[in-house]
Amino acid sequence: MKVIEYRIKNDPVRINVVEDPSDLAQFKKFIEANQDLCAWDTETTGLNWWDAKVGTFRIRLAQFGNGSESFVIPVEKEVPGDNYRTAVRWALRTIKRLIAHNGTYDMHVVEETLGVRMEELAPKSWDTVLLGKLVDSRAVKEGGPGHKLEEATKHYIDPVVAEEVKGSMTAIAKELGVKKSEVWPVVPLEHHGFNLYAGMDPVLAFRLYRTLRRLVPARSKKRGLMSWEHRLAHVCAKIERQGYILDEAYTRREADKLISEAERWCRVAAELGVDSVNSTDQVAEALIERGHKLTEKTPTGKWKVDDAILSSFPADPLAQAVIKAKKCGKWAKTWFLRFLEQRDSSNRCHASINTAGARTFRMSCTGIPAQTLPAGEAFVRNCFLAEPGHVTVSIDYGNMELRVMAALSGDQTLLEAFRNDADLHQMTADAAGVSRKAGKTTNFCVAFGGGWQAVHEQAGVSVEEAKKAVKGFWRTYPGVRVLADQLQKEARRKGYIYTATGHRLMVDRDRPYAALNYAIQSAARDITARAVIELDRAGFTPWVRLIIHDEIVFSFPKERAAELAKQAAEIMQFTMNGLLIPTDADIAEGRPWGAIYDKDTKH
DNA sequence: TAGAGAGGCACC
DNA sequence: AAACGGTGCCTCTCTA
Structure with a gap:
């Protein structure tokens, strides 16, 4: 056993680095003594947990700890009897309450690499990211504490520790002569700095848990939001895990088309003097040289050269080439090529769902950036397929945010309009x-x-x-005025508002008018979140593919699609303060997601 | 050479 | 009295 002594302010911290299977006895003793509440973390070769099957993704270390002591287990090291991996599995199953910082990721990791199902761990897990969001959902750039481990450590524990932990991996990368993004698979398991970094993680998560738990608003606790948010995260983790089938042939074909198209327009632009079409500086300079008058500037005083401005020179071949080259290049890289890169060995793409991503708790989604796909058309959505024998079904809420505004304000004219289905x-x-x-x-x-x-x-x-x-x-709609004024007053007086469900949302002092939108947006998010949880209770999660604000995309067995869509739509719909937020199901005739649009256009 | 900021563009 | 909210991601550019 190697022991690293560290200090958080004046508190000693002991990191035990397991070097030999005989050290495990001490580890087991520690777990038994801390089984009521213990923090954990993993270090891995990268982020793509779904590549574990093909071996390009591996778990390297697993760490467990409380506020003053931790153990680092070198799971990657192969030893006779597979003792390290067995010990980690045992620890995860023995501990009654687990704490992790962004634990969803680690649950994916141990499920794929050690075979410990997330169903075993999620129900007994606290995630310090979620607790941090309940305390203050703002990012650092919004004036908040932020939610990365370093940020939360800096804000809630100790800036010195945050700086040292954050800086340590950068220093190691430098020392090993690799980029920071490439350090994870190559840093030696027994590297002192790496062990310190890894061993401190559960210690910090444990301390964050103790601090944040106290700071979660009483109102949020009373409304059950702590467990509710964790339950939502668990359902979304299952959706991430199952992934969404990529139509590889279609995606590749469209990617190739877009790339050659982009190259063609780039050549045209290059002949006209712009060799970097994405450089607004270059494009602006070239346009001025060609005798065009630019009038608009950006906030930092540069010439504004966006699509609208380029489109105002319809007869100029350079402007047109730049528009087309940019669009084709961006679309190829952002959608089609990205999907191909991200897919797993069975051609599935796994979204990463941040269940409380925005400061209003709205979910955000990366990997499959579902929330930013071009809307209203099949082109990009056709990359994704329902399972064989299934069809795509999309169910969305009608007029969600305006209905929520009506329900929250109780404005009689608005409510009446919605009840009568008025325009x-x-x-x-x-x-x-x-x-x-x-x-x-x-x-x-x-x-x-x-x-x-x-x-x-x-x-x-x-x-x-x-x-x-x-x-x-x-x-x-005077009721909306009253609501907006109340929220602004609350925001001005206290610096935050409470939403209908009990989330506390900080409001910037100089933007109190944002409070109305926060209340609406956050309540709308909670209605979708409630639907996700209720759908899970009813057994629908294996069919859920994506969640997009006011829409949920499903893959349903073809013969049962109509029946299941009806059931799901009924589960999703919600009556808020007496006003129904209705749902509408679109059933595609085929497997591609885009087929829901084909159906619409045929009629 | 990584990271951050800015610009731009895709969405609810 | 009036005030546009929330995202992801690509590229270029500048900085440390």
Whole structure:
């Protein structure tokens, strides 16, 4: 056993690094003594846990600890009897309460590499990222504590420790002469700095747990949010695990087409003097040289050269080439090539779902960036297929955020409009004496915390019409005014608001108007989250593929698709303060996700 | 040479 | 009185 002595402020910390199977006796003693509550973590070769089957992803270390002592187990090292791996499996199953920082990842790791199912661990896990979000959901750049281990350590424990831990892997990479992103698979298991870094993780997670638990607002606790958020995370981890089938042939074909198209337009641009179409500086300079007048600048004083500006020179071959080259290149790399790179050995892509990603707790999704795929068309969505013999089904909420606004405010006119299925956008337009477009944009802008300026820019209507529309909105729906004022007052007085479900959301002092949107957005997220949990209870999770704000995508067996869609839609729909948030199911005729759009366009 | 910031563009 | 909320990700550019 190698022992590393460390200090957090003045508290001694002891890190025991197992060097020989005979050291495991001491480890087992420690686990037995700490089995009621113990923190853990893993170090791995990379992030793609789904590649464990093909061996390009491996677990290297597993660590367990409390606030003052930890053990580092070199699981990657092969020893007779497989003792290290057996000991880790035993520890994970013996500990009654596990603490981890972003534990979903580690659960994927040990499931794929050690065969410990996440179903065994998730129900007894606390995740310090989720607890941190409940305390303060803001990122560092938003003035909050942040949620990475280093950030949370800096904010809640000790900045010196955070700096040393954060800096240690950078220093090791430098020492080994590799990039920081490449250090994980090559750093020797017994490297002192690596052992310190690894051994400190569970110690910090344990300390964070103790601190954060106390700081979770009483109201959130009373509403059961701690366990509710963990349950949601568990369901989403199962969705990540099963993944979504990639249509490899289609994806490759479309990628190739886009790449050659992009190359063709890049050559045209190069002949006209721009060899880097994504460089706004170059493009601006070339356009000016070609005699065009640029008028708009960015906030930092550079020439603005976006799609709208490029499109204003329809006769210029350079502008057109830049538009096409950028679009094709971006689409190829962001969607098609990325999916091909990310897929596992059985051609499935695994999204990474951050169940409380945004400061409003809205989920965010990477890997399959489901929330930013081009909407309303099949092109990119066709990369993903329902299982063989299944069809894609998409169920979404109708007018979710506006209905939530109505339900939260209790505004009688809005509620009445929704109950009668009235054309709300026309209603706003008529009440304000403006166009339908101005009315529709106003409805959304107000829910986003916007004013006439936003309506003017987005709807493309005159300043006068925009002002008239916004004024009309507040006059017509006075209940929303009351709600917005209450929330702003609360935000100004306390610096935060509580949502309908009991989440505390910090509001910037200089942007109190954002409170209305936070309340709406967060409540809407909770309705979708509730649906995800209820669908899981009803056994639907194996069919869930993606969650996209107000939409859930399923792969249902073809013969049962209509029946299952109906059941799922009923589970998802929700009555909030007496107002129904209805759901609508789209059943595709085939396996590709995009087929739901083909169906629409046929009619 | 990695990381951060900015610009741009995809979405709810 | 008025105030546009929340994301992911690619590329270029500058900095340390």
